[in-house]
Amino acid sequence: MSIARSEQELKENFAKIDVNGDGKITVDEFRALLVSGIREDYSEAVSDVSISDIVDKYAKQQLASMDADGNNEVSFKEYKSAYDKAAAEAADEDE
Numbered sequence: 001m002s003i004a005r006s007e008q009e010l011k012e013n014f015a016k017i018d019v020n021g022d023g024k025i026t027v028d029e030f031r032a033l034l035v036s037g038i039r040e041d042y043s044e045a046v047s048d049v050s051i052s053d054i055v056d057k058y059a060k061q062q063l064a065s066m067d068a069d070g071n072n073e074v075s076f077k078e079y080k081s082a083y084d085k086a087a088a089e090a091a092d093e094d095e
């Protein structure tokens with residue numbers, strides 16, 4: 001897995017999560033992302049009701065982990081710095 005990503009690639013990833021295109025990722029957008037991921041993995045086994053609580057929890061965790069200024073939205077700047085931090089940690093583990 002390559003950890004060196006260009007800013008352009010990060011912008012494209014961010015835009016995929018930022019469904020309404022306002023430049024900020026909200027907990028609802030993280031939620032939608034998680035739901036679509038779960039649907040791909042467990043398309044038949046899971047109902048909306050059974051995944052709802054789990055998705056809520058992880059969406060909030062994911063938002064909180066990236067939301068540096070605590071306004072409940074993740075800007076591209078916050079997304080990028082979270083990604084840079086994860087990439088730096090991954091690089092440390094490789095050594």
Ligand SMILES: [Ca+2]
Pocket residue numbers: 018019020021022023024025026029
């Ligand atoms: Ca948005």
Ligand SMILES: [Ca+2]
Pocket residue numbers: 067068069070071072073074075078
């Ligand atoms: Ca924020």
